[in-house]
Amino acid sequence: MSAPQAGFLHIEDLYKSYGPKRVLDNVDLSVGEGELCTLVGPSGCGKSTLLRQILGEEFPDAGRVTIAGEDVGDPDPRRGIVFQRYSSYPHLSVLDNVVLGRRLQCSPLAWLTQRRQLRAEAMEYLQRVRLAEHADKYPHQLSGGMQQRVAIAQALILRPRVLLMDEPFGALDPDTREQMQLFLLELWERERMTVFFVTHDLEEAVYLGTRILVLSQYYRDQRGEGAAVNRGAKIIADYQLPRAASATDVKRDPAFAELVERIRREGFDPSARRHVAEFNLQHPHSFRSLTAEETG
């Protein structure tokens, strides 16, 4: 397989503030097609804010977000989403939840004539997420992990260009969580979809990603220090990770632990702030355009 081409999901000079508080500060990012990209950072750094700009739930104050060269706007089927909670519709059966995307593509009349065929297609997706025997249940009858699998199948059926995941396993217990990570990796290896995965769990991010992005407000630049500087978060580290073993044993590996520690120091420790010029942006797709103010 050839290396993914850069610029499939492209973010350039992105700024976002909530009121006077700047959250995202000149963020640049380029993600190739088929990458499983994880985003970590200290709580409140703006991970979900960045995701919302890509999703189109909010619009940036400045800068662009494009997918395959087109500007993103309001949420649409180019982007699939899996949230942490409220991930499926409570009034629909599991099968009807998964078929919903297909159903919304056709007129009510077309649905009447095609529903058998579309339901069969949804059933295939349910098999892929190993929920076929639960097709007729309601989401509330399933465990948390199963509900998230419904949400993943629901998003995948429309084959979105990018699958966005916002802490999708954050509400699950540790065992289920690990199973779901394994499940996601298997699914990704089969489908090779582009995934943008937000999490606050560093180990999860390192374990899952082919690329890990660290978003953090802990850095230095030439704008100086103090409360007067309204500094938002930037991507301060960007690693390419080998995607080899998918067994969870790798989490016990010393090299794994070392990388996790290193990222923790870089991104999560306010006392170990680096200067913008020293960011660890190893990934070949990594790019950024700093302003004169920042570099001095």
Added chain:
Amino acid sequence: MRSIRKPRLFGLHAKPGRRLAWLLAAIPFLLLMLVYGTASHFRHQDNPADKLLPTAPQMLAAAERMAFAPDARSGKRLLWADTAASLQRLLIGLALAALVGLLLGLNIGLFPGMSAGGLPFVTFLSMVPPLAVLPILFITLGVDELSKIALIFIGVVPVITRDIAAQVAQMPREQITKALTLGATPLRLAYGIVLPQLWPRLIASLRLSLGAAWLFLIAAEAIAADAGLGYRVFLMRRYLAMDVILPYVLWITLLGFAMDLALRALLRWRFPWYAATRA
């Protein structure tokens, strides 16, 4: 080891058994009947012609007369004619109010523009005492069926609208965003995804509105009607016919209670996910 026993009756953690629960439920009813029976007995001892607190046999006889004996003038069995007239007004009024309240509430709750344009007005209207509008309804719509249905409608619509709008506004934003990523147009989102989730809330809202709807109905019938449960009760007041009024009041109560039970059963039967997802 000493086992801890839950108290059966007293305290925060009491667990009354099934039979005890039935007994506890029956006690206030039995007490009421006992108090009434005693009072009625003593009044009749003093004055056998007492009309104020009729005895149970007197009320039974009156109820039987109203239910089964054709009326001398109209030839109708009055209880059933009254029930049919009242239920028709009540059900039409409630059904219209439910439909309009649902659609208004859905649009106000979902679309910020609709909310800005509609919610202050609906909130304002909901403060108009419906009974104060009744004379206006009689003047403009006449004293026939329409004004009575309109009163119920006007009284119930704002309540349902506000309740449904609040429910829609509380819907997780995730659900709406997700529908858009699944290709929903705003119209499909509103009527294909949000609306089907509102039916159970509408049923719950209707259950709470039943009492008010009956109140408006009885009030309208009391003032101008030629049939109906409220009309009969107020007509009988002129003759101090407590032996008819009391069974009628009991019958109205039972009808309301049965409607409430039916709506609750519908909720459990058709929308099993509703209770489960509210927990």
